Amino acid sequence: MNTLKYLLLFLCLCAFGLLQAQQISGFVYDDEDAPIPYANIFIQQLETGTSTDENGYYYMALDPGEYNLVFSALGYKSKKVKLFVGDEGVERSIILKSSSVELQEIVVKASKKDPAYAIIQKAAENKKKFLKQVESYRTEIYVKATEEVENHLLEKEKKEEVVSIETSPEEDPFELAEAEQKEKLPNINLLEMQLTLNYQQPNRYKEERNAYKAYGTKAGLYVPRFGQSDMNFYRNLIHPQDLVEAPLISPISKTAILSYKYKLIESKEEEGVLVHKIKVIPRKSGNSTFKGFIYINEGIWNINRVDLELPKGGLKFYDQFKIKQNYEQIAEELWIPYRQEFYYETKQGRKQTFKGNTLLFYKNYEKDYVFPDKFFGNEIAVTTQAAYERDSTYWNQVRTEPLTGEIKKMVAYRDSVEAVYNSPEYKDSVDQAFNKVTFLEIVWDGVSFRDHRKQHQFFVGSLPSLIDFEVVGGFRVNPYLSYFKKWQDERRLYITLSNSIGLRNQDVQGNWYLWHMYNPKKVGSMSVDIGRDFQSINPYDAFLNQLNVSNYILRDAIRLRHRIELFNGFFWNVNLRYADRKSISGFDGRSFLNEFEFIEQEAVLEFEPYQTFISSLYFSYTPFQKFMTEPNRKVILGSKWPTFTLHYRKGWDGPLSSDIDFDYLEFSISQDVQMGTIGNSKYKAETGKFINSRDLPFVDLKRFRESDRFLFSDPLNSFQSLNQSFAALDLFTEVHHIHHFNGALVNNIPLVKKLRLRAVMGAGFLWTKEGLVINRNDLTQAVVRNFRYQEGFAGLERIFKLGARRRLRIGAYGVFAKASNGPATSEFKISFDVIDTWDRNWDF
Numbered sequence: 018m019n020t021l022k023y024l025l026l027f028l029c030l031c032a033f034g035l036l037q038a039q040q041i042s043g044f045v046y047d048d049e050d051a052p053i054p055y056a057n058i059f060i061q062q063l064e065t066g067t068s069t070d071e072n073g074y075y076y077m078a079l080d081p082g083e084y085n086l087v088f089s090a091l092g093y094k095s096k097k098v099k100l101f102v103g104d105e106g107v108e109r110s111i112i113l114k115s116s117s118v119e120l121q122e123i124v125v126k127a128s129k130k131d132p133a134y135a136i137i138q139k140a141a142e143n144k145k146k147f148l149k150q151v152e153s154y155r156t157e158i159y160v161k162a163t164e165e166v167e168n169h170l171l172e173k174e175k176k177e178e179v180v181s182i183e184t185s186p187e188e189d190p191f192e193l194a195e196a197e198q199k200e201k202l203p204n205i206n207l208l209e210m211q212l213t214l215n216y217q218q219p220n221r222y223k224e225e226r227n228a229y230k231a232y233g234t235k236a237g238l239y240v241p242r243f244g245q246s247d248m249n250f251y252r253n254l255i256h257p258q259d260l261v262e263a264p265l266i267s268p269i270s271k272t273a274i275l276s277y278k279y280k281l282i283e284s285k286e287e288e289g290v291l292v293h294k295i296k297v298i299p300r301k302s303g304n305s306t307f308k309g310f311i312y313i314n315e316g317i318w319n320i321n322r323v324d325l326e327l328p329k330g331g332l333k334f335y336d337q338f339k340i341k342q343n344y345e346q347i348a349e350e351l352w353i354p355y356r357q358e359f360y361y362e363t364k365q366g367r368k369q370t371f372k373g374n375t376l377l378f379y380k381n382y383e384k385d386y387v388f389p390d391k392f393f394g395n396e397i398a399v400t401t402q403a404a405y406e407r408d409s410t411y412w413n414q415v416r417t418e419p420l421t422g423e424i425k426k427m428v429a430y431r432d433s434v435e436a437v438y439n440s441p442e443y444k445d446s447v448d449q450a451f452n453k454v455t456f457l458e459i460v461w462d463g464v465s466f467r468d469h470r471k472q473h474q475f476f477v478g479s480l481p482s483l484i485d486f487e488v489v490g491g492f493r494v495n496p497y498l499s500y501f502k503k504w505q506d507e508r509r510l511y512i513t514l515s516n517s518i519g520l521r522n523q524d525v526q527g528n529w530y531l532w533h534m535y536n537p538k539k540v541g542s543m544s545v546d547i548g549r550d551f552q553s554i555n556p557y558d559a560f561l562n563q564l565n566v567s568n569y570i571l572r573d574a575i576r577l578r579h580r581i582e583l584f585n586g587f588f589w590n591v592n593l594r595y596a597d598r599k600s601i602s603g604f605d606g607r608s609f610l611n612e613f614e615f616i617e618q619e620a621v622l623e624f625e626p627y628q629t630f631i632s633s634l635y636f637s638y639t640p641f642q643k644f645m646t647e648p649n650r651k652v653i654l655g656s657k658w659p660t661f662t663l664h665y666r667k668g669w670d671g672p673l674s675s676d677i678d679f680d681y682l683e684f685s686i687s688q689d690v691q692m693g694t695i696g697n698s699k700y701k702a703e704t705g706k707f708i709n710s711r712d713l714p715f716v717d718l719k720r721f722r723e724s725d726r727f728l729f730s731d732p733l734n735s736f737q738s739l740n741q742s743f744a745a746l747d748l749f750t751e752v753h754h755i756h757h758f759n760g761a762l763v764n765n766i767p768l769v770k771k772l773r774l775r776a777v778m779g780a781g782f783l784w785t786k787e788g789l790v791i792n793r794n795d796l797t798q799a800v801v802r803n804f805r806y807q808e809g810f811a812g813l814e815r816i817f818k819l820g821a822r823r824r825l826r827i828g829a830y831g832v833f834a835k836a837s838n839g840p841a842t843s844e845f846k847i848s849f850d851v852i853d854t855w856d857r858n859w860d861f
Contacts, residue, residue: 047115054069066086070762134279147251154216157380161208165371208240210240228404229404239335259333277297287321292314293314307328308325308328322344337361353382463479471502475499476498476499508536511531522604539581562723578593598716629676683704697757718744723739728846733755743804790804808832819851831845
């Protein structure tokens with residue numbers, strides 16, 4: 018506990034120092050825009066300085082004033098810069114020009130020890146030629162990904178992830194049932210794919226997937242998307258975003274000699290070409306350097322093949338990952354990759370080891386292929402229905418390498434049992450067995466009834482699920498029913514019914530919900546929600562506030578929602594809500610929560626009942642949104658551009674006896690920015706205003722989340738030290754930013770980097786022309802004008818393994834804040850975040 022306190026104190030002091038002084042930061046690049054690692058920055062007035070990390074990034078804190086900074090690095094001409102530091106931080110990136118004489122001296126000196134340095138220097142000088150050796154190409158690729166699961170315990174308990182169909186309309190119980198059956202098959206997972214890859218300079222890809230077959234689970238298989246996982250070692254930086262968070266430095270980049278040491282292992286003639294095998298050794302351990310071997314052709318000075326391992330500390334999901342590339346000559350000086358292979362491994366404690374292998378075999382390469390106009394766009398991959406229907410004859414023709422004996426047996430076995438599994442008779446027998454009600458289902462799992470022919474399923478909650486809890490009044494009896502149906506074209510229907518009776522107040526509540534995905538290709542869905550419940554005034558408020566009865570009202574409501582993508586990246590969402598709102602003053606709000614002193618139960622909100630009819634329109638647009646097309650659906654992959662959202666909310670006076678009258682307009686912009694070797698930034702900026710507030714209920718105010726006492730909440734949607742309930746009555750502006758360095762700073766500190774900690778910093782800002790501060794202790798309200806709140810935070814995070822493919826990120830942060838109506842504050846916060854295994858990303 019003392020260690021944690023000292024760590025938090027250290028973070029607090031570091032962040033406090035950064036707030037007092039001004040942060041000076043930036044990158045040092047060479048004349049090809051490649052970062053220069055370990056460059057020196059000397060401050061003449063202070064006779065001290067710093068150096069860039071392995072990613073070419075530097076930062077320091079300086080008091081306001083004028084300084085002379087000298088930037089220098091081996092192999093480059095020094096540069097002197099005059100810098101004025103004012104009341105705000107300064108970002109300044111510098112470009113150093115190569116000093117051919119000095120760089121040659123480095124190579125010559127190194128070559129006296131080992132000729133590998135001169136060979137690498139020749140490859141670096143020629144890499145630009147091979148990077149742009151073709152303007153476009155078209156090639157066919159056979160992909161085979163396999164994973165073997167090794168069970169180390171003779172007697173092990175088989176733990177399965179429980180997915181409840183009562184919580185999400187996205188889950189498909191028929192797919193879950195099929196996966197459960199396939200779990201009984203051999204512990205080998207396989208995916209095969211045959212595609213046509215199209216490429217055009219500088220970085221435009223499109224996959225045409227002509228055949229696709231998968232056996233078992235695909236969760237642990239690595240199948241690269243070429244537009245996001247370009248393993249081109251002729252580039253200075255390589256960033257397979259689905260594998261690592263920080264880009265990697267190529268062993269033949271122009272500045273690679275500053276990041277790697279080299280050793281010539283052997284030189285051997287292969288098919289008339291002298292090939293040098295060179296060992297690649299990182300000068301410093303970190304997340305941006307490879308290790309292994311690279312093979313260079315004599316005379317041509319290009320890559321013959323690579324055998325390199327990615328840094329373990331930078332991997333997102335795997336414990337180990339290795340890449341092998343083989344090139345072949347198709348013209349005098351044109352060598353292309355014809356074979357890529359990836360080896361990866363991850364462990365689940367001592368129980369299981371998951372060993373994976375992915376092979377990519379290229380053939381029928383067409384150089385300088387002429388593509389039609391507008392061939393390349395935002396669609397980066399397309400799969401037809403025919404691709405899923407290829408038979409064994411087709412696969413025998415496209416396989417460039419035969420399956421191994423073990424995999425061949427597994428495929429034959431799975432094909433035979435799959436034929437049985439897909440037969441109507443077998444599925445009928447499975448349904449019959451599944452629909453038998455068991456004691457375990459009644460007391461724990463819940464009872465399900467399904468029909469594979471009609472592709473629908475009913476679910477009845479278990480006996481324990483009858484017991485529910487509400488903050489207002491405590492325990493309730495809550496029976497639950499659900500219905501799920503899917504169609505062949507991926508349309509889905511999900512219905513839930515729940516009714517509850519309060520044990521303390523004997524009141525009846527309930528909710529009927531219907532959701533229908535009617536157009537999977539346009540992500541078109543609609544829903545209807547009817548019911549009575551206790552509504553939280555601010556559902557996104559601090560956790561402890563959600564346990565306070567003063568945060569609730571009684572609501573009878575009907576809600577209609579519709580969402581669809583009108584064109585790529587542009588979504589339209591409309592919500593219509595009618596509600597009859599009442600105070601809960603007539604209810605006994607007591608529960609066991611009253612026994613806890615730290616939960617301050619306050620008086621409930623008193624008001625006369627009234628009706629509301631509110632419409633909400635959302636328009637959001639993400640330019641150049643990338644996507645994949647499946648036979649019956651669209652898979653959205655994101656964009657490098659920001660998302661723009663316009664929200665208009667109208668409270669109607671008159672229709673359906675509505676008693677309110679307001680208009681609210683809001684605009685926001687958000688983006689996830691990849692900043693190369695320095696990490697990634699996320700930001701969100703929002704501004705809004707009630708353009709009409711003639712009859713604006715207290716419940717419909719624009720509220721901001723009151724901060725939790727110790728928990729660090731999502732910094733893109735909340736503040737960390739806003740320790741008061743606050744609402745905007747007029748124009749407001751809200752900005753959030755967080756930057757994860759992904760090891761870029763900590764990796765530059767000896768010993769500390771072995772702890773695998775990662776630095777993070779961020780800030781938040783809020784201004785409103787007129788706002789309402791609510792004191793929760795005595796329920797008094799105060800109107801404030803030109804309210805301003807700003808905060809900054811700095812912290813350290815560490816990632817822990819929860820299982821083979823589960824990761825937990827724990828963070829500790831120092832937060833410093835200042836509001837215009839109060840003194841400056843500082844406090845410590847902690848956070849817990851589990852990575853999303855689908856998009857392989859964190860919440861923030």
